Amino acid sequence: MNIVIPQASQFVSLALTMVLCGCIGLEREYHGKNAGIRTNILVGLGSWLFSLSSVLGYEAVRASGMNWDGSRIAAQIVSGIGFIGAGVIFYNKSRVRGLTTAAGIWVSAAIGMGAAFNLQILVLLVTFCYFLTVLLVAPLAYRALRRFHVSVLQIAYENGKGSLRNALLQLSAAGFDAQVMSSRQIERNSWSGAVVGVKVNGSISPETMDAIMQIDGIRGISIDDEAET
Known part of the structure; x- marks a missing residue:
């Protein structure tokens, strides 16, 4: 049995996933939402490992000549994470609450996937855009539109x-x-x-x-x- 030894870049991407997803969870927890630091970090870690497994699995079976479509694992993350996101969405008296938190969980999953594929610059950019949206763009849009x-x-x-x-x-x-x-x-x-x-x-x-x-x-x-x- 071959044991895969983690590389230094994988440790870096794992740490980056925890930090960035933790920041998103901290923002949600600060605003009193149910899905906070733990949820977002765990979603990011799961996405990171699933994505990395799809790559390493291909490397493991390539020499044996077996067919392996690593994209199937990563593709299921995109659809599967919706089940978790749906659990934080509530409908009450014509008001829908939890959509931003669900979208944040989806972004955390994307960050984990991107970090696993060594797209560190992109995941940093996406995290910056997340905070730009929820802390600046959304409040400004709310103030501009509520007068109507x-x-x-x-x-x-x-x-x-x-x-x-x-x-x-x-x-x-x-x-x-x-x-x-x-x-x-x-x-x-x-x-x-x-x-x-x-x-x-x-x-x-x-x-x-x-x-x-x-x-x-x-x-x-x-x-x-x-x-x-």
Whole structure:
């Protein structure tokens, strides 16, 4: 049995895979996403080893005259990684969440493959483009386009805690010009309050929605999809 001794370049590509995929996972984990450092590193390592195995397998069987199509292994990574990515995508009340995290896992797999094939410059460039997209391009595009959307938030709050005022202040801090459009009283077994419709010119980010939900006395918040254009 022939034992393949790893070369120095393979150690370098392995370390590069761990560092770059770890950086992508760190960014996702910093933003509170489920697929963080461990997931992205493991995806990168698996892709690296599968890709390298496809190359080494060809070298191992070439002398024996056997047929070997090393591209089949690498090709299955591209389609197979989608099963992991699909596990972090959630659909809730017309909102799809987790697409960026799933795409990040896909990029980590590509980085592992590229590093295994000694495309170090390209994987560094792709990692740079990833961070350029998620940290600069996407926020700028969001700020530029949100002014063309009109959304109506339905905010349920408990009386006597200043919740509505704090929610409006939170929207103002996020850069929205909020306007109360409607209000109706509600009574529950343990509390009483109201539901107000708040019109904002812009698309509300999940982070802003989560921040409002953390306000004391806020009982629920949703977006009126029919009012969103």
